[in-house]
Amino acid sequence: MKIGELAKRTGLSASKIRFYEDIGLLKMVERKANGYRSYPKEAEVALNLIVSGQQAGFSLDELKALLPADLSGWQHAQLIDALKQKVMDIEQLQAKLAENKQRLTEILTEIDAKPDDMDCADNAKRVLTQMGLKNNK
Template identity: 50%
Template sequence: MRIGELAKRSGLSASRIRFYEASGLITSARKANGYRDYAAQALWTLQIITSAQGAGFSLDEIRQLLPASPEGWQHEQLLAGLKRKVAEIEVLQKQLEQNRAQLLVAIDSIENRPEDRACTDNARMLMERLLEQQAT
């Protein structure tokens, strides 16, 4: 199929498809007239790429996991890649929760600042408190 049809069926722009091709994630054959011709497998591959990116995989990670053909999945390699991504997400979640907690402390300190304390002094105290928390 030509790139216009593949773009329509995949919901991706033609430039995005060309980018994935230039990145080595999909392939096409060139017809005599110079047009790209994509196999039906290209649509399947684009759907996997889109889903994997939505799950947080980089293009390099996707490239390592994608089989050369739909029948070429390597069970252990795929499973290890998915587990590795889950572990990375868990680390990110922990970091985000710590960031959230720090922001909530900052909000609380600002909202409940004693009226007799200047905002600058309150900010200084807050920063010292946050730095102490980071050190522990």
């Protein structure tokens, strides 16, 4: 498979694919007699994995360390640990956001119950202070 086809299949630009090779992230490539790159079909899978990893918050360097040149030489335990750590990071952030959301929803209900007798600035301060405390945890 030439680079153009791989680019179309993965939705990535050819320059990006060459860049990943330059930095040693995508090693699954050979050269034809004419100098053109030639990719095995696993390259498509590898690139999809790279894109997924990036979307999940891995840097290219992290992915380079996690994904070996040879897919079968995969560091199983290491990869699982890294994935689990990322999931935990996300769960922590989700918990924080859920608390903030709950706080805001409660306060919205409170404000709806109170007419114009309370000072707006005080209300704002109270709301934001509570959010700040949650974020500081």
